[in-house]
Amino acid sequence: MSRTDVSADTTPFFSDDNEGEGPTDNGVGSPQPEEEESASGVSDRRAKISAHQFFICSYMFLAPLFGYLGDRCNRKSIMCVGIFFWSLVTLASSFIGKEHFWALLLTRGLVGVGEASYSTIAPTIIADLFVKETRTNMLSIFYFAIPVGSGMGYIVGSKVNDVAGDWHWALRVTPGLGLLAVFLLFFVVQEPKRGAIEAHPEHTLHRTSWMTDIKALCRNPSFILSTFGFTTVAFVTGSLALWAPAFLFRAGVFTGEKQPCLKVPCDNSDSVIFGIITVVTGILGVASGVQASKKLRTRTSRADPLVCAAGLLLAAPFLYLSIMFAQASTVATYVFIFLGETFLSMNWAVVADMLLYVVIPTRRSTAEAFQIVLSHLLGDAISPYLIGVVSDSIKKSDSYMWEFRSLQMSLLLCSFVAVVGGAFFLATALFIEQDRHLAENYVPSDDAPIIVPKRGRSTKVPVSSVLI
DSSP states (O other): OTTOTTTSSOOOSSSSSTTTTTTTTTTTTSSSOOOOTTSSSSSSSHHHHHHHHHHHHHHHHHHHHHHHHHHTTTHHHHHHHHHHHHHHHHHTTOOOOGGGHHHHHHHHHHHHHHHHHHHHHHHHHHHOOHHHHHHHHHHHHHHHHHHHHHHHHHHHHHHHHHSSSGGGGGTTTTTHHHHHHHHHHHHHHOOOOEEEESOOOOGSSSOOHHHHHHHHHHOOHHHHHHHHHHHHHHHHHHHHHHHHHHHHHHHHHHHHOOOOOOOOOOOOOHHHHHHHHHHHHHHHHHHHHHHHHHHTTTTTTTTTHHHHHHHHHHHHHHHHHHGGGGTOOOOHHHHHHHHHHHHHGHHHHHHHHHHHHSGGGGGHHHHHHHHHHHHHHITTTTTHHHHHHHHHHHOOOOHHHHHHHHHHHHHHHHHHHHHHHHHHHHHHHHTTHHHHHHHHHHOOOOEEEEEEEETTTTEEEEGGOOOO
């Protein structure tokens, strides 16, 4: 159907029969303009999705490498190199014009190098500096960075673009912060010994091969189930990060509160408001999740997975309501988004804490990498694309009404996925006590490798090969 054929199918999903056309005094029922092609020949929407996918892919595929190195090499040095490289490619990408779109995608993809090096290793350093409730508190401070950083990205990016009149300047702000992080890491942070603060210091734990580590992690039901649960969090977060501002804008056009964007620059107030909500809910969600877990631990040792399950199961109905109320009340929509994202953010620090106490110290970076790969591969690497595909398959015409309705229906998938995630964490609660006990009382097998001299150099061989 052509864009001029808006009367082909305007039967509404809800409400009365004349709702489908929307208000007529602002052009809601009128056809949308064709999206202008950039110099690269790629639309802005496709460019955003492509850049997101390139970043996630590099982040996802490099995480196992940094996980391997993080369990065997100096972790502080790895993070410094990774963050410096991240800052360098971020700055370089800001000088690439639209005529070299492939180079922009490449540099944005390479940003994943720094993300992978930091995300897989930093939590393990925190784990080797603190234990029990102190560790949980420190992890909550660390994981404030995810929602707060994401929200600040919307706000700072939009405002810098408005002030400078060029989106490239938004990419020139963060490299300075990255270099500051490298400076602080190098001169302030000390490299702790793995497991030294726990019952099993590093020198009593034998490092095993990467494949042995992976097999051990796959036999750890608490780790696997919580990883699948966290994957659903990544799925919902990725969907909202890319599509929520667009959905809110389309809802505003549909209800007549906003004018259609016929010429850039367009109204970006929804991105700013969503960014503010993400920052505030991130702080509230992480803090409330940690506090709820600490209080519930006095009653049950299964507190952590139960808090995570409750967060997702409570987030699901509020996300549903935020999507369905978009056509009736903008204020109600923002309120329900606020509540839904708050409950969703309860998982971040608690999931990280669970991973650290059900996995032995010499496998933690590998476990972090495994969780990152799976959660992104099945989570935010595919969710924005999947939401778009479902929306396009539902849309029956190119009218403003169908642009809004189709995206509304596809975003309902987030509520369903959140419920599935709650089920995974409930299943985790069945195994968490056993797996924590096994990790805390881990004893290397009798056939664990020991170090013996070989031609003037030390080498590791199985115990059974030297027994008489």
